[in-house]
Amino acid sequence: MLQMKSSTLRPLAQTIVLLFWFTRPLWAIEPDGSTAQGTNIFAPASTPAKSIADLSVFVLIITGIIFVVVFALLVYAIVKFRARTRDVGREPAQVYGSTQIELAWTIIPILIVVVLFLATARVIHAIQDAPEPAGAVDVTVIGHQYWWEFRYPRLGIVTANELHIPVSDPDHPTPTFLQLLSVDTDHSFWVPELAGKTDLIPNHPNRMWMDPQRTGVFVGQCAQYCGIQHAKMLLRVSVDGPEDFAAWVHSQQKSAVEDSAVIAGRRVFERNACMNCHAVGGTPADGRFGPDLTHLMSRATIAAGAAQNTHDNLLLWIQNPSAIKPGSLMPAMKLSDADLDAVVSYMETLH
Amino acid sequence: MSSNVITVPVGQTEARPWVDQLHQWLTTVDHKRLGILYIVSALLFLAVGGVEALIIRIQLMHSHNNFVSPAVFNQMFTMHGTTMIFFVAMPVLFGFANYLVPLMIGARDMAFPRLNAFSFWLSFLGALLLYFSFFGGSGLYGAGSAPDVGWWSYAPLGARAFSPGHSSDYWTLALLVSGFGSIGTAINIIATILCLRCPGMKISRMPLLVWMNLVMAGMVLIAITPLSAAQIMLLIDRYLGGHFFDTQAGGSAVLWMHFFWIFGHPEVYVLIIPCFAFMSEIIPVFSRKPIFGYPVMVAATVCIAFVSMSVWAHHMFTIGMNSYANSFFTLTTMAVGIPTGIKIFNWIGTMWGGRIQFQTPMLFSIAFLFQFLIAGLTGIMMAASPFDWQLSLSYFVVAHFHYVIVGGILFALFAAFYYWYPKMTGRMMSERLGKWHFWLFLIGFHLTFDVMHFPGILGMPRRIYTYEPGRGWDTLNLIISIGAFIQAIAILVFLANLIISYFKGARAGNDPWDAWTLEWSTSSPPPAYNFATVPTVASRRPLWDLKHPEDPDSRYE
DSSP: OHHHHHHHHHHHHHHHHHHHHHTHHHHOOOTTOOOOOOOOTTSOOSHHHHHHHHHHHHHHHHHHHHHHHHHHHHHHHHHHTBOOGGGTTOOOOOOOOOHHHHHHHHHHHHHHHHHHHHHHHHHHHHHHTOOOOTTOEEEEEEEETTEEEEEETTTTEEEESEEEEEOOBTTBOOOEEEEEEESSSOEEEOOTTTOOOEEEBTTBOEEEEEOOSSOEEEEEEOOSOOSTTGGGOEEEEEEEOHHHHHHHHHHHHSOOOOOGGGHHHHHHHHHSTHHHHOBOTTSSOBOOSSOOOTTGGGOSEETTTTEEOOHHHHHHHHHOGGGTSTTOSSOOOOOOHHHHHHHHHHHTTOO | OOGGGOOOOOOOOOSOOHHHHHHHHHHOOOHHHHHHHHHHHHHHHHHHHHHHHHHHHHHTSSTTOOSSOHHHHHHHHHHHHHIIIIIIIHHHHHHHHHHHHHHHTTOSSOSOHHHHHHHHHHHHHHHHHHHHHHHHTTSTTSSOOOOOSTTTTOTTTTSTTTSOSSHHHHHHHHHHHHHHHHHHHHHHHHHHHHHOOOTTOOGGGSOHHHHHHHHHHHHHHHHHHHHHHHHHHHHHHHHSOOOSSOGGGTOOHHHHHHHHHHHHHHHHHHHHHHHHHHHHHHHHHHHTSOOTTHHHHHHHHHHHHHHHTTOGGGGGGGGOOOHHHHHHHHHHHHHHHHHHHHHHHHHHHHHTTSOBOOOHHHHHHHHHHHHHHHHHHHHHHHHSHHHHHHHTTBHHHHHHHHIIIIIIIIHHHHHHHHHHHHHHHSBOOOHHHHHHHHHHHHHHHHHHHHHTHHHHHTTOBSSOSOOOTTSSOHHHHHHHHHHHHHHHHHHHHHHHHHHHHHHHSOBOOSOTTOOOSGGGGSOSSOOTTSOSSOOOOSSSOHHHHHHOTTSOGGGTO
């Protein structure tokens, strides 16, 4: 029965999702007229998100039917049995109950619950107990106040805030399996169009997976309140084609570019507290408290997505992080203008 | 039951000096006065929590707004949640229970009047402790700070490493102290109901309000205990070097979650069951019929109480429980919908074939039924744990539980205010202001909380002080905020109605609604001793029997 349900409901699910999507102009108008970036749970691009969306539509249909029936009964009762002037002073027939009716409205809900539970349990099992295939990519995600560290243990890559994963061809799946850890408070990894969210909890490693079937940048953010800057702990997942992903892996595996033109900036970086928290591959800087900067310029954003990665934003971020992200654990460095320019020039060579 | 219970009391509050009157209120052990104190203090904190909500809504009106700093925003949602649950919803419901239970069972007071006063003042002290954090939160630094760790204060955010200073301590102590007050009141309600019923009032003849408050009090005993234990453990962590929840020393964040939610979920039912109780008294009176299926309503209430004790981890579907645990809590959560659905059907069954009168209490009751239905159905959606992996921690959840707490609990409370205000004060509330209050609040409520489901579906997490433009959240948030202000205006109309009606309302008389339970047999307001002669009852509707001696209920029960 459940097998049949899935095949007959898919077109229905798609219709509802399309309806939702076509009415977007009604609810998603932006003040500046720009188009919304997708974080819609009904626009799934990966198997876990898709099977959740299908189940959701099934649940929505069942609850929708219940709503229509009970609402109709309620409205009918209010209209039909409203007091009229001719009734003044007369009491209606005093009815105390009915065993048959009570049995009916106990048994029918039980049956509905059984159906909903079985449909749900199937999806829970399919998503949570999926085995990891041989071609899968492993990533360790480590939550920090208020940024994401991504480590690829089998590829020897460390990066931050912008996750790169390969697109997965359904015929030769290359899903990505995330191991979720936290070094401080609870966080939650949520990219709605790729998968449901899973928390990152200290001393409690979790796992989730995704197999995106189209390329592009998917956005999301931390969903579990983690402290003052919970709001600006944004997430970007870049789903790359096989060649692009291989090229990205190759570039990330290299040490930092050494450019003698910016040696002054590197001195500033290593002389000040920068290197206590940040790592730059191939140099003495190996701090772990902040994001790895070896390939900083390969990222589109800084401060966990709070600002675009531009020259001006880098200057501002180093000099006064509170201007971008008040409460961030990055200290204001109070560098002289010359040192600031030098260190930003150095940063800008870290491709 | 004889008619001599309807006694006009001797006037006992002639003009006395105000100091004298104040002293009487502060030292009272009368269940009615304590009930009113609970209710008034809850209204006070309703206003405070409401202002906090408005600050939140102004900040979220559009993306990248700078109305308040992130620190203040985080304090606002923490204080709003804590205040509304612990210092508005619980006290106001305890207040009604305190006021109504002895009157409805024909008793002259609660079983332990002095414990009753002690419990109220503990709860009130808890509220004051929480708000003192605004001045004393950071200790001796000169400026205070309110707790900013969220109303469930997940570990390790509440540990000293992440919450330095004393703001979290005030939160912990406030909940601990008011928790003791809640336990005292729960014991008192149980003892009163079990021991002080008037002659003839068998357990099977108690009004449903009394039944449901008995169940609620039992749940308070079970639910508040783990919360208090967890607060003590947190204090041990913070001050005595314990490591229960200190993850950096090997403690468990998940343990705190279990402690909190095994309190937190039954708590929802602690709040909603007394509201079921209001509905079960008000809907019959305004439909002019007895409650449909009294024994089934009792059974469903007890059933909800049992099942709701085994659903707590549905708040934790995203923390990485295994698939068996997720399936189990999906099943139990969906199962709790069955007795809840039975209740809705029984209320509709009560209205069916009646002669429904649409005074303000009934308007709020009908809106309750409609909104509680939707709240229950969105609850079923989130019970399906994979759906919850998307919806949990998003604005959809915020919309869902406000649908329960505002659309359900608050609407039921407004119905109760309009229904029992005449008994408490001797004056009717204005129907005209009442209609304004109802329609304004209804419009504001639906504007805010219907729309709030959509940002959640579009990926907006809760507890963020600002958001990026271009996500499709701006317009929706603006509408939500406008609705919040309409609700605020409606609340002002309500408060105005409470005050104006106290001085200018029409005289209520003993029994303005032509109702059937014992509280309407005594004067309004009732004398200190409630009943001159302890009444004797022969059925569930003693005043029906009195008014219809030709066809009393006692013939059918």
